[in-house]
Amino acid sequence: MLNQIADALPTLFGRQMTLAFRIKRSMTEIDNSFGFRQVSPTERRDRIRRVFRAVAPRYDLMNDLMSMGIHRQWKALLVRAVGARPGQVIVDLAGGTGDVARAMNGADRTVIVCDPSTEMMNAGRRRPGKEGLVWLAGEAEAIPLADNSVDTLTISFGIRNVTRLDLALADIHRVLKPGGIAYCLEFSRPHRLIRPFYDLFSFQVIPRLGALVAQAPEAYAYLVESIRRFPDQEEFAAMFRAAGFADVRYRDLSFGIACLHIATKAR
Ligand SMILES: C[S@@+](CC[C@H](N)C(=O)[O-])C[C@H]1O[C@@H](n2cnc3c(N)ncnc32)[C@H](O)[C@@H]1O
Structure with a gap:
C-alpha cells in the first residue's frame, strides 16, 4: 500500500x-x-x-561500498592523529576485523583488538598484517583490562553499538593511564x-x-x-566530560558525516 x-x-x-x-x-x-x-x-x-x-563475512567489502571508500581516509586520519609510539599499549575497542589495529601495529608496541564478536575477529584473523596483534573478547561496558593500563584507546564505528554509552565511557576512562587518550571515530550529524x-x-x-x-x-x-x-557532536562531547575526561575536542569529517572525538584522562 x-x-x-x-x-x-x-x-x-x-x-x-x-x-x-x-x-x-x-x-x-x-x-x-x-x-x-x-x-x-x-x-x-x-x-x-x-x-x-x-x-562479518562481507563486512569489509560492504564498508568500502557503503562509504565509497571514504572510511579508509577517515581511519587513516584517525591513525595519524594517534601517532602510535614504541612501548605503548594501544587498545582498539570494538575493533571488529582489526582494520584500525592493523594500521597501528608494530613490533615495538602492544596492540590489542577487543570486540565481543568472535565472528568479526575471526574474519580479521584471516587477513594479512595481523602478526603480533592480540585478540581479546570483551565489551566496551566491561573492558577485560586492568585499571590505568592503556596509553591509547581507539574506537572506530563501534561506540554507537554499545547498549550503555555511559558505562562504556566510564570503563574507557578506567582502563586509560593518567594522561592516556581516547580517540573515537563515529558517524555523526551531517x-x-x-x-x-x-x-x-x-x-x-x-x-x-x-x-x-x-x-x-x-x-x-x-x-x-x-x-x-546516536547523539550529535556536542552531546557526545558532553558525555565524555560527564565520564570524567579533562580535555575533550572533536573534528568533523566530510561535513559532519563522521566525527573524531579526542578525550584525555587527567594526570
Ligand atoms: C561497525 S563495526 C566496526 C569495526 C571496526 N572498528 C571498524 O572500524 O571497521 C562495530 C563493532 O562493534 C562491536 N560491538 C558491538 N557491541 C559492542 C559492545 N557492547 N562493546 C564493544 N564492541 C561492540 C561489533 O561486534 C563490531 O565488531
Missing part, C-alpha cells in the same frame, strides 16, 4: 514531496522491522550480536545542507546494498538506524 502511494506521488505533488515521503516510509519500515524501540537492554545487545554475526542526500543514500541505498551484497538487509537497516539515533 505504501509503495503504491509513493508511486502515485510524483504526479500529485512533485518530486520533493515524494522524496520526503519515501524517506519517512523507509524509517517506518526500519523501525518496524528491527523493533529496537521496544526491547530491553539485554535483548538489544543480543540483537546487535546477531547483526555482526550476519555481516551539515543540514547535505542531510537530505545523506538520508536518501542511508535509508534507500544502504539497506538494498546490504540485501544484495551481504544478504543481510535488516542488519544494514539497523546500522543506518543506529547512526540516526
Whole structure:
C-alpha cells in the first residue's frame, strides 16, 4: 500500500514531496522491522550480536561500498592523529576485523583488538598484517583490562553499538593511564545542507546494498538506524566530560558525516 502511494506521488505533488515521503516510509519500515524501540537492554545487545554475526563475512567489502571508500581516509586520519609510539599499549575497542589495529601495529608496541564478536575477529584473523596483534573478547561496558593500563584507546564505528554509552565511557576512562587518550571515530550529524542526500543514500541505498551484497538487509537497516539515533557532536562531547575526561575536542569529517572525538584522562 505504501509503495503504491509513493508511486502515485510524483504526479500529485512533485518530486520533493515524494522524496520526503519515501524517506519517512523507509524509517517506518526500519523501525518496524528491527523493533529496537521496544526491547530491553539485554535483548538489544543480543540483537546487535546477531547483526555482526550476519555481516562479518562481507563486512569489509560492504564498508568500502557503503562509504565509497571514504572510511579508509577517515581511519587513516584517525591513525595519524594517534601517532602510535614504541612501548605503548594501544587498545582498539570494538575493533571488529582489526582494520584500525592493523594500521597501528608494530613490533615495538602492544596492540590489542577487543570486540565481543568472535565472528568479526575471526574474519580479521584471516587477513594479512595481523602478526603480533592480540585478540581479546570483551565489551566496551566491561573492558577485560586492568585499571590505568592503556596509553591509547581507539574506537572506530563501534561506540554507537554499545547498549550503555555511559558505562562504556566510564570503563574507557578506567582502563586509560593518567594522561592516556581516547580517540573515537563515529558517524555523526551531517551539515543540514547535505542531510537530505545523506538520508536518501542511508535509508534507500544502504539497506538494498546490504540485501544484495551481504544478504543481510535488516542488519544494514539497523546500522543506518543506529547512526540516526546516536547523539550529535556536542552531546557526545558532553558525555565524555560527564565520564570524567579533562580535555575533550572533536573534528568533523566530510561535513559532519563522521566525527573524531579526542578525550584525555587527567594526570
Ligand atoms: C561497525 S563495526 C566496526 C569495526 C571496526 N572498528 C571498524 O572500524 O571497521 C562495530 C563493532 O562493534 C562491536 N560491538 C558491538 N557491541 C559492542 C559492545 N557492547 N562493546 C564493544 N564492541 C561492540 C561489533 O561486534 C563490531 O565488531
